[in-house]
Amino acid sequence: MSDGLEDMATLSVPPPFHAVCSGPSDAFLRAVVEAEAEAGAATLVWSSRPDLVDLAVVFEPEMPLRQARLVGPVLMLAMADALAALGPPQKDCRFAWPGTLEVDGAEVGSVSVTAPAFAEEESVPEWLVAGVKLRLSFPPDVSDPGKTPERTALYEEGFGDVTGVEIVESFSRHLLHWTNRWLEEGGEPVAQEWLDHLAPRLLGGAVKHGLDPRTGDLLLLDPGSTKPRRMDLAAAQADPQA
Structure with missing residues (x-):
């Protein structure tokens, strides 16, 4: 298992991203500071913590905040x-709304979004910061990860040969792809692919799930109902624990 530190100086991200290392400090908070200081779109902040993939990206959207x-x-x-692309076969990453990332049925990380x-x-924000935290390993004081089966870490799931730097670099390339596709094709491909990654336990129930391609709101259709319930993404991003 690598701690990833030896590769930190060689982080390679594609244009137009500009990488900024926050050291061991929180990348999301640093990205907000960068955004407020007008660092500009595509500033990618990442942390050098060996136990966590911690990164955040500054966006300057040209659409209303609700859509962005x-x-x-x-x-x-x-x-x-x-x-x-990097992990072992059959270890797919699955989603739970609004921003939970799962591997093998357990939470491994999350996505956060904030605006000024x-x-x-309904107005275009000056900037938007979106970040990802992904657990590589459990803290040393967690002697038995099996006692918390609802949570996992990548190194517990067979990703031991993958460094945090490799994940950040791969993520930046795929983010460029998905951002371009979103801007060129609209939100429909994003919504459909997101639903395809929905955790199996959520798809297997009686309630049908949908995602509004304009706003990212979660749509829940109960049995016998013709009108879906709407879960507001803005509220969920403001308080993901609610």
């Missing part, structure tokens, strides 16, 4: 593709 929030599902798809304070949902 679909960047959360876009990041989830990019990370799922990165893990599929007081930004209005």
Whole structure:
């Protein structure tokens, strides 16, 4: 198992991304600082922590905030593709709304999104920051990860030969692909692919799941109903534990 530190100086991301290392500090918080300082779109901040893939990207959307929030599902798809490219077979990354990433039925990470304070949902925000945290290994004080089967780490799932740097680099390439596809084709391909990654336990029940391709809102259709219930992505991103 590699700690990933030996490769930190050679991080390679495709244009137009500009990589900024936050050291061991929180990448999401650093990205917000960068955004407020007008660092510009495609600033990719990443942390050097050996136990965690911790990265965040600054966006400057040209659409209202409500629509731009679909960047959360876009990041989830990019990370799922990165893990599929690097990890062992049959260890697919699955999703739970609004931003949970799962491997082998257990939570391994999450996606977060924030915008400037007081930004209005129907207006174009000055910037948007979206980040991913992905657990590589459990802390040393966790002696038996099996006691928390609802949570896992990549190194517990057969990703031991993969470094955090490799994941960040692969993620950046897939994020470029999914961002371009979103902007060129609209949200429909994003919504459909996101639903294809939905955790099996969510697909197997009586409630049918959908994702609004314009906003990323979750749509739930109960048995016998003709009108889906709508779960607001803006509210969920503001309080993902709610």
